Amino acid sequence: MEHLINPAVKNIEISGIRRFFNMVSHYEDVVSLTIGQPDFPTPEAVKQAGIQAIENNQTSYTHNAGLIELRRAVQHHAAASYGLSYDAEQEIIITVGASEALDLSLRTILHPGDEVILPGPVYPGYEPLIRLAGGIPVFADTSAEGFKLTGDIIQSHVTEKTKAVILPYPSNPTGVSLTEDELKDIADVIKKKEIFLIADEIYSELVYERPHTSIASIPDVRDNVIVVNGVSKSHSMTGWRIGYLLAPEWLSRHLLKVHQYNVSCATSISQYAALEALSNQKQEAENMRDAYKERRDYAAGRLKQMGLSFAQPDGAFYLFIQFPLDGKTTTDKAVELVEEAGLALVPGDAFSTYGEGYMRLSYAYSMETLKKGLDRLEKYLK
Known part of the structure; x- marks a missing residue:
């Protein structure tokens, strides 16, 4: 009966990151620098907040948009960290991770045949969500601009069917982010x-080098913007599955309908844990960030010594390395790297065809693991 399956589902594939990770998982003695998973435990106070929520029987449905206390914490965090002004009661929705936030956003705004512009190379999770919502992904080559989507690039890809642009910065897989001036150039295109x-x-x-700037802080385009964020990366809470959306009230009320009928609400226990994270654990998040910066500097220094070039990352925890292929495809070279060097990196073509010729290294690993992996890479290259 497989022919009865929705064609949009049949035609999508498992993420290239996971596909490669699964493909090489049976190899022994392999150092894997593949997954963007923080290697820190969730902060102790955050774990205790989740435990306390269970002990207090706070295990029932919450408001569809999430606990008002958590939405207020998000409101305060967005204002204090990024200068954003969103109303906790009308413009903030707590979601099941950033993934659900992206899904419900696309399902809310897309009509069949609408186009969504993506910077290539890009995280592979966007394309399937666009297609499942009936949209068409349009990949824009950013390699000539240091892997940054610019106003000019967007303008050159806009058609009468363009409905949205995804701005995934700091970027997975490249680690680059956009400056305030670069965001203003994009805003100048979009506001019209x-x-x-x-x-x-x-x-x-x-x-690492400068504070993050959100395009939602530019008044001319605030009404066009949906901000997706969460606590997975900042507080090492990937499994807790708490994200959130910030959007103007006229749009949020429609986003909330899709969210309600999809999941009712985010997990109550995880919401209480996230409340502790955003309210009281800023220092824990900063400590993790400082550790990632140290790892970035170490890994980048080693790669430069090996003569490898890469996009200079100023955020996230990835290095996108231009890799000598010796006539092979990127995936074949990545498999060879596993077989001959005992090192797993993600082949760049997992991030669209514009990633061909690159490898993504995740430095969300301990210094010991990074050193071991980079030693193997250096030996392989020699």
């Missing part, structure tokens, strides 16, 4: 058009 901006800012707490 009826096009949504979906700003995926899940890595916004992991920035």
Whole structure:
């Protein structure tokens, strides 16, 4: 009966990151620098808040948009960290991770055949969600601009069918982010058009050289913007599955309908844990960020010594390395790296065809693991 399956589902594939990870998982003695999973435990006070919620029987449905206390914490955090002004009662929705926030955003705004512009290379999770919502992903090559989506690039890809642009910065897989001036150039293009901006800012707490700037802070386009964020990366809470949306009230009320009929509400226990994270654990998040910066500097230094070039990352925890392929495809070279060096990196073509010729290294691993993996890479290259 497989022929009865929705064609949109049949035609999508498992993420190239996971597909490669699964493909090489049976190899022994392999150092894997593949997954963007923080290696820190969830802060102790956050765990205790979740435990306390269970002990207090706070295990029933919450408001569809989430606990008002948590929404107020998000409101305060967004204002204090990024200068954003969103009303906790009308413009903030707590979601089941940033993934659900992206899904419900696309399902709310897209009509069949609508186009969504994506910077290539890009995290592979967006394309399937666009297609499942009936949209068409349009990949824009950003390699000539240091892997940054610009106003000019957007303008060159806009058609009468363009409904949205996804701004995933700091970027997975490249680690680059956009400056305030670069965001203003994009805003100058978008403010003249009826096009949504979906700003995926899940890595916004992991920035190193300068504070993160959100495009939602630019008044001319605030009404066009949906901000997606969460606590997975900032507080090492990936399994707790708490994200959130910020959007103007006229749009939020429609987003909330899709969210309600999809999941009713985010998990109550996890919401109480996230409340503790955003209210009292800023220092824990900063400590993790400082550790990632140390790892970035170490890994980047080693790669430069090996003569490898890469996009200079100023956020997230990835290095996108231009890799000598010796006539092979990127995936074949990545498999060879596993077989001959005992090192797993994600082949760049997992992030669209514009990632061909690159490898993504995640430095969300301990210094010991990074050193071991980079030693193997250096030996392989020699």
